[in-house]
Amino acid sequence: MEQQSKKSDFYTQSGKLTQSWYAIAQSKQIGQSKPFSAIVFGIPLVVWRDENGNPQALLDRCNHRHAPLSDGRIEKHCVVCPYHGWIYDGSGACKSIPSEGPHVERIPPKKVEQFPSVEKYGLVWVWMGRAVPPNGEPFPMPMKTSAGWHSYYMETDFENDVTNLVENFMDVPHTVFVHKGWFRDPKQMRIAAVVERTENSVLVSYNQPKDAISFSSKLLNPKGLPMVHTDHFYMPNTTRVDYVFGDFERAFIITSTCTPIDESHTKVFTLIGYRFGWLNPLAALFLPAYTRKVITQDVDIMALQRKNLNRFEPVPFQSTQADTMHIYIESLRNYAMDSENFPKPAPIKKEIEFWV
Ligand code: FES
Ligand SMILES: [Fe+2]
Structure with a gap:
């Protein structure tokens, strides 16, 4: 009871x-x-x-x-x-x-x-609005059906809440620690970005044309095309991460929609979409295992964070410039959760820099 x-x-x-x-x-x-x-x-x-x-x-x-x-x-x-x-x-x-x-x-x-x-x-x-009838549509998962695009879903149970998960999916600094050797290696390279909050989204545009994610540099982007990286959070529960090489000649899009089971358990449906030209058959062979490995690393760190949060009374997180997108996400979700005790987030745009 x-x-x-x-x-x-x-x-x-x-x-x-x-x-x-x-x-x-x-x-x-x-x-x-x-x-x-x-x-x-x-x-x-x-x-x-x-x-x-x-x-x-x-x-x-x-x-x-x-x-x-x-x-x-x-x-x-x-x-x-x-x-x-x-x-x-x-x-x-x-x-x-x-x-x-x-x-x-x-x-x-x-x-x-x-x-x-x-x-x-x-x-x-x-x-899930119960008394409130549906307004709007489910999030348009970018399942591209045009020639050359492939996609597949991964389903993952995480031991953490939606806010901490979407922050993790939008977070670059952790990639050189949690995914060291798998996604990105530490180089102490400066990264500049613009972070924009609207009334229902947070967009991060990275200015890092020379950056590369591990497998892309080694295998899938042999020509070294400039990479455009954007991270998007859409209220209340979805992130979309785009790595686009050249003029969409090659691209890798990771879209994660989170479904809260309870306060500390969340089911995540991750849509992996890619277009790697003649390397598509190779990608089809190795990408599912690779993406599973990377997500499992996030599952582990998310469970550790949740367990530690549960060991203490809640106190505010400490943030730096690199956490700007996280602060914006928290402000949007907090306001939707409790508009009486949290201020209405105003649209804002900010330039930030950090090192990975
Ligand atoms: S509990 Fe009796 S029919 Fe369902
Ligand atoms: Fe991660």
């Missing part, structure tokens, strides 16, 4: 952060024959596909004796509770109660709470 109230606290405390589409699965994970279980903001959901192949999401709790519907089965496109077999359609309406025989008029009218869901860009998304 205590655990349950704690979970609904997390939902309530997240404020307007909940008013968004959150990815809960890759399309291929949701079928018509088995219910799928997901947790977002501490709220358990059951998800499946209806007769039209559309995803349906309900609160994962039978109205009768509160058994988890996700442990039941799908029959005639409805979910069947594993305990006494009550049957619910995608709207959450109860269609049949076996213990009432033919008396459909005895079915209580109360529905199981439905969550709007949609399938887009190879993912199934659920709108």
Whole structure:
């Protein structure tokens, strides 16, 4: 009971952060024959596909004796509770109660709470606004389908919250420590950047045409084309990191959309998109293992940070110029979470420098 109230606290405390589409699965994970279980903001959901192949999401709790519907089965496109077999359609309406025989008029009218869901860009998304109906679309994952582009999803469970994760995904200085030898090596090279905060995004444009990320310099950018690197954070939960060589002749785009499970667990869907010309077949061979290795290094440091945060009372982080984008991200997310106690972030643009 205590655990349950704690979970609904997390939902309530997240404020307007909940008013968004959150990815809960890759399309291929949701079928018509088995219910799928997901947790977002501490709220358990059951998800499946209806007769039209559309995803349906309900609160994962039978109205009768509160058994988890996700442990039941799908029959005639409805979910069947594993305990006494009550049957619910995608709207959450109860269609049949076996213990009432033919008396459909005895079915209580109360529905199981439905969550709007949609399938887009190879993912199934659920709108978590509850009382607030959906406004806007899921984040447009850049799944480029034009010739020469390839992409794949990676799914990763992190032991940390969304704010710390999106900061990590937008963070350059850690790459020479956490990913030393794998992504970028320390050179004490000066990096200049412009950081811009709008009302719902943070954009970092790096001025470092001679910079290189490990594998690109060695293999995928043999001509040494100038690299354009931009990092984007989009409210409330998505980052997009672009490395573009030359005039999009070669490119590597990493888009990560974060779905909070609870206060300290987050599911991340990472879309790796690339265009490496004639080296594409080679990239298809080594990139999945390489990107998994790099993400695992982040999983480890994120778990260490979370564990240490849990050992102390919260006090503010110490920041330098290199953390400007993180401060901007925190300000946007804090304001969405609690607009009474955090100031409304104004648009701002700042030039920064740091060394890696
Ligand atoms: S608890 Fe679901 S049918 Fe009884
Ligand atoms: Fe990292």
